[in-house]
Amino acid sequence: MQPAPPQPVQLSELAGSLRRRWRVLALGAAVGLLLGVLAWAVLPVTYTATTSVRVSSVDVPSSSGSSATAALDVATAAQLVTSGDVLAAAADDLGTTRGELKDGVGVENPPDTAVLNITYTASSADAAATGSRAVAEAFLGVRGKTAADEVQAQQEATWDRVSMLERSAQRYPAGSPAKASILRQAESLGDRAAELATADTTPGQILGATATPSGPSSLGVLPLGVAGLALGLLVAVPVALTRRTAPSAGxxxxxxxxxxxxxxxxxxxxxxxxxxxxxxxxxxxxxxxxxxxxxxxxxxxxxxxxxxxxxxxxxxxxxxxxxxxxxxxxxxxxxxxxxxxxxxxxxxxxxxxxxxxxxxxxxxxxxxxxxxxxxxxxxxxxxxxxxxxxxxxxxxxxxxxxxxxxxxxxxxxxxxxx
CATH class of the missing domain: 3.40.50.300 (P-loop containing nucleotide triphosphate hydrolases)
Known part of the structure; x- marks a missing residue:
């Protein structure tokens, strides 16, 4: 006669085994809860503030003389938020270092929008709000300066071209067709330089005031305690069930x-x-x-x-x-x-x-x-x-x-x- 095959384990057996070893579960839950509370006590309390910025396209006349609006690339603009120039400008304004500032800066672009949510995390609510605002202003300042520098460079190049044409026209006698043609070109370039002076280089604007966080963004004692308790039970349950097959289970x-x-x-x-x-x-x-x-x-x-x-x-x-x-x-x-x-x-x-x-x-x-x-x-x-x-x-x-x-x-x- 062959030995009887082992009977399958039923849910009632597992529940009974856990019930009999409730002390193991209680110990696991208590240890997990304690670890959660200790994590709350050790981890620093942080606050996160958000400043929303609407990014605008920059209207700069092209070098050929026609006015063209640059294509708006919000993803590229988001990368500019954490660039060295923006962080350096914000750090100077806040009186801190660029490295310390970078650790707390974050940026998010909601889908299908031209808005950037610039966040900053700090140890106090006021510092978080101030830091987020400073980074947003530095971002707009750097982007606006880049556009203004481009316009100025085109203006200078245009006026240099006008001066060169005027000097060239002086070599021809008055009333000659060549001189008249050169002067017309110089006049046209002058008009283009005037257009550059009216170019709109506004990089965007901050949407509303930056709100001071009302509460910490880091996990509090309750969620960390619950998470620790759940983790303790997660470890204790298999330990309790494993003990059922130990030699002492005889x-x-x-x-x-x-x-x-x-x-x-x-x-x-x-x-x-x-x-x-x-x-x-x-x-x-x-x-x-x-x-x-x-x-x-x-x-x-x-x-x-x-x-x-x-x-x-x-x-x-x-x-x-x-x-x-x-x-x-x-x-x-x-x-x-x-x-x-x-x-x-x-x-x-x-x-x-x-x-x-x-x-x-x-x-x-x-x-x-x-x-x-x-x-x-x-x-x-x-x-x-x-x-x-x-x-x-x-x-x-x-x-x-x-x-x-x-x-x-x-x-x-x-x-x-x-």
Whole structure:
């Protein structure tokens, strides 16, 4: 007979395991909460202020003489916010260094807009608002100066060209066609220089006043505490579940079996002979003085695979002078067990006998419980190296069907019984 395959873990087992190890969960939650509070105490409190700037395109006449509006590239303008020129100008205004200022500056361009939200993070609300405003003003100042410098450069180049043409015209006699043509060119360039003087180089404008932050932007004690508590539980849950497979998860002793809430536990781990244990078990069982003549009296005995506790109990009952029949449930067709074995007709053949049905080799806990509901008493035999959770699971299934365990027999480790 092959060993029974392990039963799948159920959610009720996991919940029960966590409930029994609530101290592990409580410790993990407490440690996580403490770490969250310590993080709040150690991390600096910061404030973040935002200044919104609308970026405008700069209208500068081209070198060919026609007036053209430069294409607005907000993404490139956003890069200018954190450039060295802007940070240097803002740092001079704030009385700080460019490196210290750069650590707190941020910029965001909302989609489909020509607006830049310039943020600055500092240790106080006033410093955050002042810093954000200073960076925004420095950005507009640098961008406006760049446009103004371009216009001035074009003006100077145009006037240099006008001077050159006028000097060239002096080489020709008055009234000559060549001189008249050169002077017309110089006059046209003068008009272009005048247009440059009226170019709009406004880089944009600040939208409203910069609001002073009403509260810190860094995480407070409540969110950090909750985050630490959640992290502690996240670590504690697998630790609690992992401990269920540790060697200490075995039944171990009578105390381990007592945690299964059995009505009676017989500790046979110190008996010199297994026969003595089963003789005591036969004595502890409350059997009728005479088995019913029409159906007999049925016992279900379940133990570790390969232990054959049914045979041992049957022999002990025979030594007490009882008429005993031993039945191995593993040789019964599982379909018959599921459909209602032992039937009343079958039980009528057991009249006057104590029938010990050994369910140890059954592969299904469900069949074991079903069989127990049709019998008069249930006896469990467990070794100290058995899995306590598996024993507790079977006990819970029996209880759910209203079946009480009459006796649990605690046996030595399997190696000691060989």
């Amino acid at each position: 039944i171990g002793d009578v105390g381990g079996l007592g945690s299964i809430n059995e009505a009676a536990v017989l500790d046979g781990t110190r008996d010199p002979r297994p026969q003595d244990t089963w003789d005591i078990a036969a004595l502890m069982l409350k059997l009728p003085s005479e088995a019913p003549a029409d159906s007999g009296y049925t016992l279900v005995v379940d133990g570790s695979v390969g232990t054959q506790p049914g045979t041992a109990l049957a022999e002990a009952l025979r030594r007490r002078g009882r008429a005993v029949r031993h039945v191995d449930a593993a040789v019964i067709n599982e379909g018959k067990l599921a459909r209602g074995w032992p039937t009343q007709r079958k039980q009528s053949t057991w009249g006057g006998e104590v029938v010990v049905i050994d369910s140890s080799e059954l592969t299904s806990d469900a069949l074991k419980v079903t069989l127990a509901t049709r019998c008069d008493q249930v006896v469990l035999a467990r070794s100290v190296d058995d899995d306590a959770l598996a024993a507790r699971r079977l006990r819970g299934l029996l209880r759910a069907q209203g079946v009480d365990v009459a006796l649990t027999v605690l046996l030595p480790q399997r190696g000691e019984r060989l």
